[in-house]
Amino acid sequence: MSSPVIEITNLSKSFGAIQATQDLNLTLNFGEIHALIGPNGAGKSTLIKQITGHLQPDQGEITFLGQNITQLLPANRAKLGLAQTFQVSSLIMEYSCLDNLLLVVQARSGSSFSFFTAVRDDQILLAQAHNYLQQVGLSQRHHLLASALSHGERRQLEIAMALALEPKAFLLDEPMAGMDPAGVKHLIERLKEMRLQAPILLIEHDMAAVFALADRITVLDYGRIIATGSVESIRNNEQVQTAYLGVAP
C-alpha cells in the first residue's frame, strides 16, 4: 500500500476551554474522497485550518506527501499542492472572476515579484484563467466582480480557484452549503472528476452527497473521531446515528 497523501498524527488544538481537536489521527489516501462529517462546532473547519496552516496546532504533526509541514506558512503549503475552499466564500471581492483566477494562475506559474510587465497582457495566463472559469461554467460571467456574484456562483468560483492550483490534494469545507439542488447535482459530478486529479478531504452536511461520493467517512464530535470507515459501516453505526445522523434531515 502506498503511503497517504496527508497524514495527521496526534493532533490537538484548543481555544481556551474548548477542545476543538483532540488527539486526532487521520489520513487522506491517493484517489479517494474522504468525507468528514459531524455536528456544528465539532471541529471540522478547525482541522482544515490546521492542515492549511491558518491555525497552528497545540500538538501533533501533519505530513503532506511525506514531508512534515506542521511548521510551514500557509503560502508554502499551498505551493506544495494543498488547495482549499472556504466554508464562507473567501474571494478577492473587488476583482472580477477572471482576475481572481488570474491571480491563482499567476501564483502557480512563478514569482509575483515582477514589477513592470502588465499581468493582464500575458495571453498564456489569460487563456489558463479562462479555461478554469469554463470548467465551472462561469465563462459568461468572467467580467463580473466577485462581489456581484450570486452565492452559488461564488462557490463555483472557489472551486475554479482550487482547480487552478493544480493541487495534490483538495480540502473542501462545505462546498455545497447554500447551493440549490441543481447546483448540488452539478457539483457532485464535478467532484467525481476532481478526485481523479487529486484526493479530496470533503466536509459536507448534505448526507446524500456524502453517501454518493465518499470512499471513507470520518465522524467528528467534540474534536474527537467517534467513527471512521466505509459508507456502509458509518450508515449503520449506532453511535453515529445518535450523535449526528439522527438530527440530520
Add this chain to the structure above:
Amino acid sequence: MGNYMSEKYLNRIMIALLIVLPWLAHWLDEPYYVSLATRVAILALAGVGLNLALGLGGMISFGHAAFFGIGGYVTGILASHALNYEPIFSGFISIPGTTQMLIIWPLAMLIAAIVAVFIGLLSLRTSGVYFIMITLAFAQMIYYFSISWPAYGGEDGLPIYMRNGFPGLNTLQPIQFFMICCTLLLIVLWGVSRLQNSRFGNALQALRQNETRVASIGINPLGIKLTAFVISATITALAGSLFADLNRFVSPTMFSWHTSGQIMIFVILGGLGRLYGPLAGASLFILCEAVLGGWTEYWQFFLGLLLLGVVLFARGGLIGLLTREQKNV
C-alpha cells in the same frame, strides 16, 4: 478595468496644469508661485509613496514622516559635511559629504529602505490599529532622536546653505529646480502605474482585500507587503530630499506625526489608491493653504471640513468625484 478613459483624461489635465502654470509664473516673474508649484510636486511625490502602501496595499502607515525626514536629513547632513570639508566618517576609509543630488538621492533612498525593512519586519505581522500605532511609534522615536542630536542642529534644525547641484542645471533658479522635481514625479508616477498592473501590483491589491485568500493560493503576504512598504518608503524619502533642498533647511518637524498626517491627507483627499490622487490632494492642500491661509489663520479648520466631506460623501476622493467613476481594481 472598465472605463478608465476619463480618469486618464483628468490625469493629463492635472499634469498639463502642473507644468504650464509654473512656467507662466516664471514668465510673469513670480518666483513665489513657482516655488508653490514645486511644493505641490514634492508633496505629491511623498503622497505617491504613501499611496503605494496605503491605497494599493491597505497598510495604514502613520509613520511615513520617518522616511520623509530621513530623506531630508540625509540631504542636509551630506551637504553640511561637503561645505565644511569634514568627512562624515573617517577610519580606514574616509567618507566625505556631497552636494550632488545624483549621489544624495540614491543614498537617501537606500537608508530609508534599510529603515523600512526594519520597521516593516516588526510591524507588518500586525494589522489594523496595531500597525498604525507601531509605525507611529517608530516615527516618533526618530523624531525625538533628531531633537536630541546636537551634532546636526537638534531642535533648531540644520540649514543647507547652498541648494545641492544637478549636472548641467542651475538648481538655484526656481523654474529649473521645479523641473527637476516635476520630472521625478512623472518618472515615479510612470513607474507606479507599471507596478500597479504588474504581477506584483496584482498580488498587492488582492492582499489588501483578502490576505487569507492570497496566502491560500501560494503567495506569501509578508514578502509582498514588505517589498511594497520599502518601495513606498524610498519614494517618500526621495520627496523628503527634494523638500530639504526646496527649503534649504531640515528640521525635526519633518519627522513629526503632523507630517505623516499631512501626507495621508493628500492621499485621502485625492482618492485612495488612485494613481494621481496624491497630486490632486497636494494641489488642493496647497491651494487651500495659499488662498484660505491668506484670509484666516484657521484655514486648517476648513481643510478639516473638506476632508470630512470627502470621507463621508466622496470615497473616491477628488478624482473619484470629478470622474464619477467607481474604481474596481
